Amino acid sequence: MKRYFLQIGLVAIVLLVQVGILNAQVRILTIGDSTMADYDVEKRTGENEMRGWGQMLSLFLTNGAKSENAAKNGRSSKSFYYEFWLELRNTLKPGDYVFIQFGHNDEKNQGLDTDPADTKERGTAAWGQYQEYLTRYVSKSRERGAIPVLLTPIVRCLPEDSDTTRLSGTGLHNLREIAGNDSTMNYPMAMRALARKLNVPLVDMTALTEKLVLEYGPVKARRIIYAKNDNTHLKAKGGILFARLAVLDLLSKNILSDYLSIPVDSVLFNTDRLSELEKSQKEQTRHLKIQEYKSKGAEAAYLTYVPSLKSQNGIPSYITVMEQLEGLKYTADNKIIIDGERWPDGDIDQNANRYIQFSIKQGKGELCVDSIGVQLKSLKGDGMYVTVLISTDFSFSKAETLASMEKLPKDKIAYFDLKTCIELKDDRILYLRIYPWYSKAASGKYLEVSKISVNGLILR
DSSP, X not given: OHHHHHHHHXXXXXXXXXXXXXXXXXXXXXXEOTTTSOOOTTTSOGGGOOBOTTTTGGGGBOTTOEXXXXXXXXXXXXXXXXXIIXXXXXXXXXXXXXXXXXXXXXXXXXXXXXXXTOTTOOOOOTTTHHHHHHHHHHHHHXXXXXXXXXXXXXXXOOEETTEEEEEOTTTTTBOHHHHTSSSTTXXXXXXXXXXXXXXXXXXXXXXXXXXXXXXXXXXXHHHHTBOTTOSSSBOHHXXXXXXXXXXXXXXXXXXXTTTBOOGGGSXXXXXXXXXXXXXXXXXXXXXXXXXXXXXXXXXXXXXXXXXXXXXXXXXXXXXXXXXXXXXXXEOTTSOEEETTSEEOTTOOSOOTTOEEEEEEEEOSXXXXXXXXXXXXXXXXXSOEEEEEEEESSTTOSSOEEEEEEEEOOBTSEEEEEEEEEEEEETTOEEEEEEEEEESSOEESOEEXXXXXXXXXXXXX
């Protein structure tokens, strides 16, 4: 009997400890340079808008987690250590996380170490003082029971000469122009190697941000991500997009998975199972349900839109989603069929007068769309083809392609998506058109739009 009660007592203690751990507030201390730092929301707006990605990290926290951004402009791994770290380390508690990102200012001495006795000098060598000071941050964090995470520096938007498909060595924090095309001045490589040596989690922000910048292209990236006339620092949208990259990578590594969320990846417009909703052959407004995520001073809100047949009450009037059918119609059981119900023989490409169109209009603030996805299904036959385009021009004279002359599998969902960079403001409209046709004359063949997803950010 005593053993029985003892076992119950031990279980209760374990449960209490577990609950205490889950309920304890998680603190994330971010240290780094100006690309991570906080900026005054009142002063850094308009033409001078600037945000660090560490400033936007709070938008992605959940379950009571808090971020403390200690990143400072102009600091390197060396100068930050003497100016701020010696005091900050004393605030660390067991279970705290320390996000460590340096590199931009470590390059200030042409990739060479500076006088160890001069604590104000910023320059470090990638495989010398840079690794030395990163090691100090890691070891001192661990001594205090905190969990260090290394993050390579975000890229500069500096293409390789006229080649817009590559970033320069300087853009990638690899001073190969000085080093002679070897890796002796490659700061991200040095951090990656150190992370492996010290067994420290690493978020490769250099690789992640390089991929995003190149997907946008330098011109769009400078307009969307980077501050005006600046190839290094970020505007609010850039800070959010880069913070999201970090969070996605952390989640993929199961780091802070209970305390991070990705609202930005929620769909803005999700027509899941369109066939279950009321349809019209003419243009109609979809009613939307909104979920909003805000952060003080972030000047951003993530919005999730889901179709609903409820009233328009509480729905911002500045968001309008429309549907239009041309040359097509809905059947009584809500499948899409051609007018006349018989697909013609001889169609080998899209018909300009036969399409389903969805439009999104942003009348207030700014909507930055970064990806679009469509799920389609061919019903009762395997001869259905589609082309799917998006454009901000109703004539579609300039369009981006999600699908081009794609054959749909019979009774199976086919998914097409596209990463893009489209800004909607001042009543600008985004159009998505689906052009279906059949490979031969046929009746009883239908198209179903299973889902449309538009992902992005609302900035106000």
